[in-house]
Amino acid sequence: MLKGLYTAYTGMINEQHRMDVMTNNLANADTIGYKKEGSTSQAFDNVLAYKIKDLSEAANLPKLLSSPKAVDEYERNNEANPDYMQNRVRRVGMNLGVKIGENYVDYSEGPIKETGNTFDLAISDRGFFAVEYTNKAGETSVKYTRDGNFTMNLQGYLQTQDGDYVLDENGRRIRMNTALPVSIDRGGNITQDGDYVATIGLTDFEDYNYLEHFGENFFEPVEGATEIETDSQLYSGYLEMSNMSTVTEMVNMIAIQRHYESNQKVITTYDETLDIAVNQLGKV
Helix, strand or coil, X not given: CXXXXXXXXXXXXXXXXXXXXXXXXXXXXXXXXXXXXXXXEEEHHHHHHHHCCCCCCCCCCCCCECCHHHHHHHHHHCCCCHHHHHHHHHHHCECCCEEXXXXXXXXXCCCEEECCCCCEEEECCCCEEXXXXXXXXXXXXXXXXXXXXXXXXXXXXXXXXXXXXXXXXXXXXXXXXXXXXXXXCCCCEEEECCEEEXXXXXXXXXXXXXXXXXXXXXXXXXXXXCEECCCCCEEECEEECCCCCHHHHHHHHHHHHHHHHHHHHHHHHHHHHHHHHHHCHHHC
């Protein structure tokens, strides 16, 4: 009888997570080069054998309830007789609805905006700018971004708006003469008075699943990431804006609210049913 309470509860937790992801997208609607995120969900019967003893997750996350003995038996005999054990676990377990899955990033290109600023750069296709990022502890590391809103500081270095150094194709800082005009061609080559200065580095990855979101619009590779060359071009005087649609996100937000309210009504209905069972039927 109480299975419905747990099912509705997991549904509410899942919709709350989706709302958190969506509000983060909306908050970055005007962030240059931002790539929107999405969320996935999983049914409990698909992850039972793997998640029932998973202690790496927070205690308040919903999990499928099942007999520990049944899970131990499944782990011992699944390879020998998978069909029988699959049915066995399904009989013992209680399907408690939905489990929060993994988040994903939509790497599609955002709209291009013309600015007329030489140091504003947009990438034509795949690829990222390499940036020497410095954290609050003074530690430096290379991050990757689609945000090409750069500037030249007083020393002539090409930097992000936060003061991080943009790197060239050899992973070095780019320094220019502050007294001379700057020109940047489609290949990322920087020239001043006809003299070559440096080439802005572009890096691409074979599989974007090995990239993690860092901050608002930075990405960092994880173990397994493979760098590859890219033939993308740079457009000076343009910026790539966020690839999320405010209208679409608002429509999805309304849908999420409706789903959340539906699960609330289920819990309310179960609560009323239990109240009748405990306080009224017991008097008969």
